[in-house]
Amino acid sequence: MLDINFIRDHTERVKKGMLNKGEKSTDIVDKVLVKDEEWRKLVTEVGQLRADSNSRAKEIGALMGKGKKDEAQKIINETGQTKEKIKELEELLDQLAVERDSLLYQIPNVPDDSVPVGATENDNEVISEWGEKVQKEWFKPHWELASDKKWIDFERGSKVTGAGFPFYVGNMARLQRALINFFLNEAVKNGFTEIQAPYFVNEDSARGTGQIPDKEDMMYTMPRDGFFAIPTAEVPVTNFHRDEIFELDNLPVYYTAYTPCWRREAGSYGADVRGLNRLHQFDKVELVKFVHPDHSDRELESLKEYAESLLEKLGLPFRTLLMCTGDMGFTQTKKYDLEVWSPGQKRWLEVSSCSNFGSFQARRMQLRFRNENGKNEIMHTLNGSGLALPRVVAAIIETYQTEAGDMKVPEVLVPFMDAEKI
RNA sequence: GGAGAGAUGGCUGAGUGGUCGAAAGCGCUCCCCUGCUAAGGGAGUAUACUUCAAAAGGGUAUCGAGGGUUCGAAUCCCUCUCUCUCCGCCA
Numbered sequence: 001m002l003d004i005n006f007i008r009d010h011t012e013r014v015k016k017g018m019l020n021k022g023e024k025s026t027d028i029v030d031k032v033l034v035k036d037e038e039w040r041k042l043v044t045e046v047g048q049l050r051a052d053s054n055s056r057a058k059e060i061g062a063l064m065g066k067g068k069k070d071e072a073q074k075i076i077n078e079t080g081q082t083k084e085k086i087k088e089l090e091e092l093l094d095q096l097a098v099e100r101d102s103l104l105y106q107i108p109n110v111p112d113d114s115v116p117v118g119a120t121e122n123d124n125e126v127i128s129e130w131g132e133k134v135q136k137e138w139f140k141p142h143w144e145l146a147s148d149k150k151w152i153d154f155e156r157g158s159k160v161t162g163a164g165f166p167f168y169v170g171n172m173a174r175l176q177r178a179l180i181n182f183f184l185n186e187a188v189k190n191g192f193t194e195i196q197a198p199y200f201v202n203e204d205s206a207r208g209t210g211q212i213p214d215k216e217d218m219m220y221t222m223p224r225d226g227f228f229a230i231p232t233a234e235v236p237v238t239n240f241h242r243d244e245i246f247e248l249d250n251l252p253v254y255y256t257a258y259t260p261c262w263r264r265e266a267g268s269y270g271a272d273v274r275g276l277n278r279l280h281q282f283d284k285v286e287l288v289k290f291v292h293p294d295h296s297d298r299e300l301e302s303l304k305e306y307a308e309s310l311l312e313k314l315g316l317p318f319r320t321l322l323m324c325t326g327d328m329g330f331t332q333t334k335k336y337d338l339e340v341w342s343p344g345q346k347r348w349l350e351v352s353s354c355s356n357f358g359s360f361q362a363r364r365m366q367l368r369f370r371n372e373n374g375k376n377e378i379m380h381t382l383n384g385s386g387l388a389l390p391r392v393v394a395a396i397i398e399t400y401q402t403e404a405g406d407m408k409v410p411e412v413l414v415p416f417m418d419a420e421k422i
Numbered sequence: 423g424g425a426g427a428g429a430u431g432g433c434u435g436a437g438u439g440g441u442c443g444a445a446a447g448c449g450c451u452c453c454c455c456u457g458c459u460a461a462g463g464g465a466g467u468a469u470a471c472u473u474c475a476a477a478a479g480g481g482u483a484u485c486g487a488g489g490g491u492u493c494g495a496a497u498c499c500c501u502c503u504c505u506c507u508c509c510g511c512c513a
Contacts, residue, residue, distance in 0.1 A: 040471090040472070043471070043472055043473095044481085044482090046482075047471095047472065047473085047481050047482040048482090050482060050483085051480095051482070053493080054482090054494085056494090057492095057493055057494040058440075058441060059493095060440075060493055060494070061440030061493090061494065062440080062441075064494095065440070065441095073493095075493070076493045077493090078493090079493050080493090245469095374451095
């Protein structure tokens, strides 16, 4: 959520950001300012009433102490209406705060100035491309190879759980494990602390990173226990430090975590969802950064560059996109997507998304640090995939396939696989 | 799952209805003393919101969370959460 004071001071900028992100109307900004105005007026009023009431109570206490019960009783008799009035206004105050906050939650983060203004994915900017796209006539899509080799069992996955929950079998299970190890090792080498996180989170955590109320439908829920299956490790890892205050010297903090991710993907259909392109359960190594607000810009750049280095090491051609305002999402100030080339499908597949959230997530989570002046200040958070497995696996299968129907193992994975070909 | 104990400021820990936002100690910051080290003396040291042009200063709230009783709650009552101990179960 945005800082209400920021909205008050930069109203036009907030509105412009909303429109650029594709919101139809900015009425909500005006509404929230009105609510805030009412709330602040009332807070002062209630404060005064409570001050009166407190000073009376002190007087009574003093009189009682001296044994002057009659005088005390006199004052007690006067307090009746004030008490009722306070109660009444307190209820109104709570209600106003709830209304103000629920409006506040609906205002998206303001895009950074460097983000191109645009409405759809067509307005995203391709900022770099790496690798040579090799194309052979006999190239097959990964699902054909995977089924020939019995590497991925979609049918049994459907039987046991449902569509989008495949089994990985034999060498493919091994390839997945190799990738997870490779990604985690690389991250640790680059200063990220590895952590293992819970796979379920509670409602507060889901709210902290912004899945609630915006993207509730993306998550699987366990109503009996009040848990959500994590749609990404970002949720538990960012919430790891919820409500904490960091010492200045301890920033930045980097984490990496491997977890499965569960997404309902309601409404998805068509050719996009074939094979490994879109699953309900998939594996991902996530990267999360907690940083000083002055550094989040450059931290995003280094995060993106790190994610790119993984694809380079795997020898997979890819391109990097700077997402336009309309395609970047509610909570981000700036976002890069990495797309790997899928030669079997002849299309780009998103495998990483690196985002700067500014203070948007941190404010909800009360994630603060003690700044240069000894004051508590909201920090900035970032995250990125490093990387999501299924589409990387798809690209590896397709890129490294041989005419005989085998697959060469990418060089960096050979030590993890104990095999050069599968 | 059963039984019991507990949750107070950065930490330890006092406080069972009336100047308690909270004793004391530790830690931390500043100052003084001391030619090193050690020790000693003094002052300060929570957060959020609000008021104010700003600072200073006010005000309000916060003793796990939420509700209640009362003129007044850290203190009494109810609900919840978490932690610890014992028993049971268990990878």
